[in-house]
Amino acid sequence: MIKVTQLTxxxxxxxxxxxxxxxxxxxxxxxxxxxxxxxxxxxxxxxxLHILACLDKAYEGxxxxxxxxxxxxxxxxxxxxxxxxxxxxxxxxxxxxxxxVFENVMFPLMLQKLSKKERKNRVCEALNQVGMLANIKQGxxxxxxxEKQRVAIARAxxxxxxxxxxxxxxxxxxxxxxxxxxxxxxxxxQSGITIVVVSHEQSVANHCKRKIELLDGKILS
Numbered sequence: 131m132i133k134v135t136q137l138t139x140x141x142x143x144x145x146x147x148x149x150x151x152x153x154x155x156x157x158x159x160x161x162x163x164x165x166x167x168x169x170x171x172x173x174x175x176x177x178x179l180h181i182l183a184c185l186d187k188a189y190e191g192x193x194x195x196x197x198x199x200x201x202x203x204x205x206x207x208x209x210x211x212x213x214x215x216x217x218x219x220x221x222x223x224x225x226x227x228x229x230x231v232f233e234n235v236m237f238p239l240m241l242q243k244l245s246k247k248e249r250k251n252r253v254c255e256a257l258n259q260v261g262m263l264a265n266i267k268q269g270x271x272x273x274x275x276x277e278k279q280r281v282a283i284a285r286a287x288x289x290x291x292x293x294x295x296x297x298x299x300x301x302x303x304x305x306x307x308x309x310x311x312x313x314x315x316x317x318x319x320q321s322g323i324t325i326v327v328v329s330h331e332q333s334v335a336n337h338c339k340r341k342i343e344l345l346d347g348k349i350l351s
Contacts, residue, residue: 132159132182132293132324137191139177139347151177152189153347159326161292164319166335167328169344175328176297178344182326183218183295184208195293213241216293217286221301223278225285227271231262234270235285242289256284260314276307283314287323294318296327300334312337 139152151174159165159182167175180186181193187201187208194200195215200208212218217238225234235256239249257263260280265273273281279299286294296315300308308331316337319325327338335341343350 131161131196133192133194134158134182135192137178137181137189137193139174139181139186139189151347152181154191155344155347155349157342157349159324161324162319162322163340164316164325164338165327166338166341167326167344168330168332168335168341169350170330173344174347175330175344177347179295179297179326179328183216183293184211185218213238214289215291216295217289217291219279219282219286219294219296219299221298223275223282225270225273225278225281227269229270230266231257231268231270231273231281232266234281235288238285238289252288252290253284256288257281259287259318260284274307275303276310279303279307279311280314283311283318287318292324294323294325296325298329299327300329300331308334 134155134157137152137155138150141149141151143149167178169175181189184200189201192199232253235253236249239252254263257266260283262277262280262284265277270281300311303311312334315325327334329335
């Protein structure tokens with residue numbers, strides 16, 4: 131479970147003025163939920179997602195994951211959480227072009243104490259879940275956008291996380307690939323993974339069980 135209480139995130143600008151990206155937000159995300167965070171550009175949705183994904187602990191208020199307050203954890207502990215309990219999927223895929231599909235998906239497992247056989251089994255299982263097992267030896271730079279996002283999701287689930295945070299995961303895809311990616315995320319959610327999706331597209335948000343709309347850093351609805 132994720133609990134956010136009176137969260138405020140402020141940035142200092144180059145003109146020595148402050149900009150409040152998140153303004154006194156409180157919400158709860160239950161285990162096994164699939165939540166969409168929507169809003170126009172600049173509404174604070176990506177900032178909120180990055181905090182939930184343990185990428186930023188400099189904020190006011192409280193954010194706890196499984197009763198653990200993020201801001202009180204060491205960088206090493208947060209890195210452990212990101213490598214084991216949660217994963218993030220980005221709009222631009224973040225694949226290593228010089229690596230094969232197999233190498234990209236296996237990369238997060240290099241930080242875990244697993245045998246070579248177990249790593250291979252996990253990679254194959256993850257790729258099979260997203261329909262990319264047949265491309266296991268293919269270079270990442272030869273994939274289409276939809277294929278790259280499927281591989282990115284496989285990389286996200288190979289560590290068997292409890293949480294997946296997706297930041298505009300379909301932002302650069304056409305409708306067919308968007309529907310395919312959202313169906314994969316829905317299936318993963320049905321398996322028990324808590325999923326939080328940031329998107330400005332209502333058609334994407336409609337795949338989620340609950341929607342939160344942000345405006346100027348506040349929850350609008």
